[in-house]
Amino acid sequence: MTDPAAYLPILASGRWFAHLPPDFAQPLIEMAHLRQLNAGEVLFLRGDAPCGLYAVVRGAISISGTGGRANEARSALLTRLEPPHWFGEISVFDGSARTHDAHATEASTLVQVPHERLQAWLQAHPVHWHALALLLTDKLRTAFVAIEELALLPAPQRLARRLVMMAEGYGQWTAEGQSRRV
Template sequence: MPPTQDLIPSPKPALALAPPARKRSFEHVGTNDLWAIVQAGRWFRGLPPELAAHMQHMAQPRLLSPGEWLFRRGDAPCGIYAVARGSLSISGTAALQENTRTALLTLIEAPSWLGEIALFDGAPRTHDACANTACALLQIPIAPLREWLDATPQHWQPMALLLTHKLRASLIALEEQTVLPAAQRIMCRLVQMAMGNEQWADRSRTHRELAVSQEQLARMLGLSRQTTNQILQELQLAGWLQLRRGKLEVLDLPALKAAAQTGRTSANDRTGC
């Protein structure tokens, strides 16, 4: 996803690290249960059987506590990952004189994949990936996967499609962030998240509860917290959304989707910001 327009000060390092004694929520979940979720994804469902079977054979479960890093910018690539439970935040940091600032790019949920850029170029990680909630992932090591793909080059194309899907989504998001007013940008992003960013093979599958706070939504879209809250309050007043502590609940996705196309923020045909 494209960078936000505004750089937001980073949280203190102490808040970014999970407490050592905190238990992970998915320790009881088996690998087969994780694969059942990943296999319901649109990209994985379309893989050639030989490639899908090889990836499943190589994969190992990876559990993260809230606030635990999956990788940091500059780290050497060690795998590609499928998110099966929970969500990850993808962000970038920059040192500006004496201040360190961060831009929240996106939140990644099941059944999305990440880390595939390094599969092609072998370069260090470009951004930070941190557990937004407790997470259960499947990790496939890059070195043996690349070796197998080189030996069976016909399977590189599906891996390239994983990359192009994200590039297409990034270009659309960049256009929206450049030309759409704030209210319409918020509604478009909420619709995308509710529809699982179109990652499910079953296109009718949607999320009612979105694990995103108002602050996170504002940071992803380069908006102020005040502007974001005002627009969300209007959407709640229209009956399309319910604001909850640390998350948002979509009450009427068809109405929200229609409003995202027109920019309306209420049922009374008011124009968005």
């Protein structure tokens, strides 16, 4: 399939996209194109220029960070994004460089809304910035919960909570009771 609209059922299974007003969802898909990645292929790296908003429609993307001195550098897997997860909205808002690395964990298909096209459309339709902000604030809430748990819960409970969040798709699905095996 080469048409992003062919993936509408997958996208609509996600809470954020399912609740978009049609006058934003339709243009979003019309602006998009599909991006295929092989397992291990880089989508973007920390410091890269903004390149768009993405949705995973097949496969999985790992978001990671690396830090420390060159001879002591360590990597951390921050999250694994699976269908119908949207990501890349931070750079849409601030126009700044990518904050983390994104790699295909397995062969993956993404819907990509190019940065410049999305920015131009949002400038012409500023009322829809709010809908995009909801994607960002949902992730911010999840991050605050994770930070709180890191500070307050013992390691076994943090692990259990993280596994539950992964199994429930980080709250991204529309259907109640939907889960995955982790």
